[in-house]
Amino acid sequence: xxxxxxxxxxxxxxxxxxxxxxxQVRYGAIQALRGVSLQVGKGEMVALIGANGAGxxxxxxxxxxxxxxxxxxxxxxxxxxxxxxxHQLVPRGMAHAPEGRGIFPNLTxxxxxxxxxxxxxxxxxxLQDMEKGFTLFPVLKERRRQLxxxxxxxxxxxxxxxxxxxxxxxxxLLDEPxxxxxxxxxxxxxxxxxxxxATGVSVLLVEQNAHLALNxxxxxxxxxxxxxxxxxxxxxxxxxxxxxxxxxxx
Amino acid sequence: xxQLLQHLINGLASGTIYALVALGYTMVYGVxxxxxxxxxDVMMVGVYMGYASAxxxxxxxxxSLWGVVxxxxxxxxxxxxxxxxxxxxxxxxxxxxxRLTALITAIGISFALSYGFQLDVSFDGPFDFSIAGRxxxxxxxHFDRLVLLPGASPRAFPEIIAPTEWFILGDRDVVLxxxxxxxxxxxxxxxxxxxxxxxxxRFGKAMRAVSWDHRTAALMGIPTDRIISLTFMLSxxxxxxxxxxxxxxxxxxxxxxxxxxxxxxxxxxxxxxxxNVPGAVVGALLLGLVEEFVVGYAASTWRDxxxxxxxxxxxxxxPGGLFGRVAAEKV
Ligand SMILES: Nc1ncnc2c1ncn2[C@@H]1O[C@H](COP(=O)(O)OP(=O)(O)OP(=O)(O)O)[C@@H](O)[C@H]1O
Ligand SMILES: [Mg+2]
Numbered sequence: 346x347x348x349x350x351x352x353x354x355x356x357x358x359x360x361x362x363x364x365x366x367x368x369q370v371r372y373g374a375i376q377a378l379r380g381v382s383l384q385v386g387k388g389e390m391v392a393l394i395g396a397n398g399a400g401x402x403x404x405x406x407x408x409x410x411x412x413x414x415x416x417x418x419x420x421x422x423x424x425x426x427x428x429x430x431x432h433q434l435v436p437r438g439m440a441h442a443p444e445g446r447g448i449f450p451n452l453t454x455x456x457x458x459x460x461x462x463x464x465x466x467x468x469x470x471x472l473q474d475m476e477k478g479f480t481l482f483p484v485l486k487e488r489r490r491q492l493x494x495x496x497x498x499x500x501x502x503x504x505x506x507x508x509x510x511x512x513x514x515x516x517x518l519l520d521e522p523x524x525x526x527x528x529x530x531x532x533x534x535x536x537x538x539x540x541x542x543a544t545g546v547s548v549l550l551v552e553q554n555a556h557l558a559l560n561x562x563x564x565x566x567x568x569x570x571x572x573x574x575x576x577x578x579x580x581x582x583x584x585x586x587x588x589x590x591x592x593x594x595x
Numbered sequence: 596x597x598q599l600l601q602h603l604i605n606g607l608a609s610g611t612i613y614a615l616v617a618l619g620y621t622m623v624y625g626v627x628x629x630x631x632x633x634x635x636d637v638m639m640v641g642v643y644m645g646y647a648s649a650x651x652x653x654x655x656x657x658x659s660l661w662g663v664v665x666x667x668x669x670x671x672x673x674x675x676x677x678x679x680x681x682x683x684x685x686x687x688x689x690x691x692x693x694r695l696t697a698l699i700t701a702i703g704i705s706f707a708l709s710y711g712f713q714l715d716v717s718f719d720g721p722f723d724f725s726i727a728g729r730x731x732x733x734x735x736x737h738f739d740r741l742v743l744l745p746g747a748s749p750r751a752f753p754e755i756i757a758p759t760e761w762f763i764l765g766d767r768d769v770v771l772x773x774x775x776x777x778x779x780x781x782x783x784x785x786x787x788x789x790x791x792x793x794x795x796x797r798f799g800k801a802m803r804a805v806s807w808d809h810r811t812a813a814l815m816g817i818p819t820d821r822i823i824s825l826t827f828m829l830s831x832x833x834x835x836x837x838x839x840x841x842x843x844x845x846x847x848x849x850x851x852x853x854x855x856x857x858x859x860x861x862x863x864x865x866x867x868x869x870x871n872v873p874g875a876v877v878g879a880l881l882l883g884l885v886e887e888f889v890v891g892y893a894a895s896t897w898r899d900x901x902x903x904x905x906x907x908x909x910x911x912x913x914p915g916g917l918f919g920r921v922a923a924e925k926v
Binding site for chain 1: 797800801803804806807808810811812813814815816817818819
């Protein structure tokens with residue numbers, strides 16, 4: 346049914362964490378994903394790139410339980426999570442910072458962060474982790490009592506990431522964290538992501554900015570009209586002529 | 596002057612009752628963006644539950660403090676269950692359908708309740724049963740007839756709080772009744788508790804998150820279905836409490852009272868800005884006062900016309916209601 350995936354180069358060995366096999370998603374009559382397979386290892390940062398409408402957001406939504414898969418299998422640490430709902434995946438270590446940030450503008454910055462830790466019972470540790478988030482993004486501390494809706498776009502993105510981290514995830518799903526941000530802010534956010542990833546948190550990153558994403562990631566997948574067409578280590582993809590032509594505008 | 600004071604007291608007393616019902620509209624609208632047209636009818640069912648339990652308790656017990664507590668508990672608990680069932684089986688299956696579908700369903704439930712209760716369904720007894728007390732004694736009940744649906748004719752709500760003039764100013768110019776004070780106290784404490792719940796607790800935070808976007812709220816690990824269920828139960832219980840206070844004041848109970856009181860409370864919620872908790876309270880108090888002054892200084896026939904005129908006026912000046920923001924419809 347689908348073309349074979351073109352694989353460039355060797356993948357570094359990570360213990361498996363997330364495995365997606367033959368994932369299909371449909372919106373009514375529209376088939377958005379036609380059998381996507383991918384893996385994310387423990388401590389690995391994986392980038393998912395592709396043109397508008399390729400199905401990147403749909404993939405993340407199905408993985409985090411926001412969308413029901415119409416076919417395929419998703420496993421987290423060997424356990425089948427295909428039919429679990431979003432709120433059931435959070436206690437299993439899933440955090441999803443959705444497309445468009447998904448902050449709660451009617452709540453304050455601190456309340457948004459507290460919601461990130463909604464299921465955690467270790468209150469003292471949550472406060473410490475919140476301080477850690479404030480060290481990563483000091484501007485959030487200044488704005489802590491403000492309604493999140495009054496933050497700038499970049500600040501909202503920082504809040505979305507800080508909030509996702511407060512659930513103590515083992516897998517962080519990020520949908521276009523650089524969208525609409527100044528290069529400097531994007532820089533800060535990616536530096537933070539690498540730091541977080543270095544502490545052992547796995548990341549599945551969706552980006553329009555393929556250069557940025559592939560540079561940061563250990564491994565990458567290229568999605569085209571609902572199918573994975575190419576995969577390989579970040580650097581290998583960056584060097585491939587197809588990727589350079591299609592996604593780096595060369 | 597004393598006349599003004601009297602109207603102020605009466606207006607606030609009925610305004611607080613509207614407020615409790617209006618809060619239900621606003622909370623449900625907050626989490627689901629649904630105008631729950633059945634809300635007033637749930638209140639009516641609560642009043643009948645209270646009526647039935649007052650009847651079961653008998654003349655003596657229904658006037659005692661514990662009797663009143665039992666009546667409120669049965670009505671509020673029963674309505675919480677009813678609210679839960681309506682959400683679970685009527686609204687939840689339609690959650691992802693266009694909003695109009697749920698709205699029409701709500702109107703359907705409203706009519707089913709208000710007209711269903713006008714049917715006469717009863718069984719001839721006698722029925723006897725007793726509940727064993729803890730210290731050997733027992734509560735014995737005897738009924739000649741078991742009424743399942745009460746029928747259309749109005750019924751007189753029993754005087755579970757015997758009216759007493761508590762405070763009189765001047766030459767009987769200003770009268771403050773005990774039930775006015777009690778209902779004011781109950782209504783205000785329920786509102787304060789609700790305000791605390793919504794803005795100071797983990798549940799309230801989850802509710803506000805669901806209210807913004809239930810899909811994103813689920814990503815925080817919030818069990819959104821449970822939050823929505825609890826919101827319905829809470830708002831239905833509040834409505835039952837308000838309905839009883841209204842019945843104590845008005846004494847006449849009919850299956851159509853839910854449509855009437857519900858519509859007024861809905862108007863109050865819209866005046867305040869639907870979805871806004873303090874807005875519902877302020878809108879309801881204003882509406883209560885406006886109605887009272889119209890009745891006091893003009894004529895009671897003008898009351899409803901002025902109430903709706905007031906609504907239109909507010910919406911002309913502030914389309915989102917007094918406390919509401921006008922937001923573009925989220926897609
Ligand atoms: N709610 C929806 N209803 C109908 N079709 C949808 C819906 N969401 C996405 N689609 C369709 O599914 C396909 C994949 O969309 P998706 O949002 O996953 O793409 P994407 O790769 O994230 O794109 P972008 O880079 O623009 O964010 C598109 O063709 C899109 O039009
Ligand atoms: Mg997308």
